[in-house]
Structure formats: C-alpha cells, structure tokens
Amino acid sequence: MKDYLKRIVEGVLGSLDTTSKPFSARKLCAVVIMVMIVVTHIKWFNSDNWEYLPVVLGFDFTFVLVCLGLATWQYVNKK
Numbered sequence: 001m002k003d004y005l006k007r008i009v010e011g012v013l014g015s016l017d018t019t020s021k022p023f024s025a026r027k028l029c030a031v032v033i034m035v036m037i038v039v040t041h042i043k044w045f046n047s048d049n050w051e052y053l054p055v056v057l058g059f060d061f062t063f064v065l066v067c068l069g070l071a072t073w074q075y076v077n078k079k
Contacts, residue, residue: 033063 011023037059044056 030067033066037063 012028014023040056040059044052
C-alpha cells in the first residue's frame with residue numbers, strides 16, 4: 001500500500017515538470033477542471049436558482065477554452 005501511494009505522489013509531482021513521468025499537467029488540469037464543473041453543476045441543480053445559469057455556462061465555456069488552449073500550446077511548443 002505504501003509503494004502504491006508513493007507511485008501516485010511521484011506521478012502527480014512528476015506531471016508538473018517536462019520529463020516523461022507517468023502523469024501529465026494537461027491530464028491533471030483536465031481532472032481538476034472536471035471536478036470543479038461537476039461540483040458547480042451539482043450545487044446549481046440542488047439550489048434551484050436558475051439565475052446562476054450564466055455562471056454555470058461560464059465554467060463550461062472556460063473548460064472548453066482551457067482544453068483547446070492546452071492542445072494548441074502543445075503543438076506550438078513542438079514547433
């Protein structure tokens with residue numbers, strides 16, 4: 001169990017640099033943003049306040065823009 005947790009910590013920390021470690025920053029960023037979007041949607045659905053629709057849609061569009069920006073940055077970095 002200790003080795004398993006050590007591999008996870010090393011993978012997460014290794015994803016923050018540019019070496020060929022198991023995880024990547026793009027994947028971690030996508031996971032964090034997905035968690036934020038899910039939490040936002042759950043809180044919004046439970047509140048029944050439809051006036052927060054622009055905020056929820058703002059998070060959705062920001063997620064799409066971040067994903068597109070990260071993919072573009074990777075291709076610009078290669079060239």
